[in-house]
Amino acid sequence: MNDKQQKASAYWKENVRYLFILLGIWFAVSYGAGILFKEALDSIQIGGFKLGFWFAQQGSIYVFVILIFVYVRLMNKLDKKYGYDE
Incomplete structure (x- = not known):
C-alpha cells in the first residue's frame, strides 16, 4: 500500500x-430520551409540555x-x- 492509499484509508x-x-x-437522545426515559423526564415541564414529550x-x-453542524466542523x-481541503 502506498502512502496515498494509507492516508485515504486513515481518513475514511x-x-x-x-x-x-x-x-x-x-x-x-431520540430513543433514550423520547422512549426509554420518557416517564422519568415527564416529571419536568418546558413551556407547559412534559419533557419526555418534548424530546x-x-x-x-x-x-x-x-x-449536523458538529459533523461539518469535524469534517473540515x-x-x-x-490535506483534502481546497
Whole structure:
C-alpha cells in the first residue's frame, strides 16, 4: 500500500468513527430520551409540555440539526489534517 492509499484509508476510518459516534448520540437522545426515559423526564415541564414529550417531538430534531453542524466542523478539521481541503 502506498502512502496515498494509507492516508485515504486513515481518513475514511476516522470519518466512519465520527459518523458512528454522532449517530450513537442521536440514537441515545431520540430513543433514550423520547422512549426509554420518557416517564422519568415527564416529571419536568418546558413551556407547559412534559419533557419526555418534548424530546420525542422536538428535542431529537434539534439535536440532529446540532449534530449536523458538529459533523461539518469535524469534517473540515479532518480534511485539513489529511490535506483534502481546497
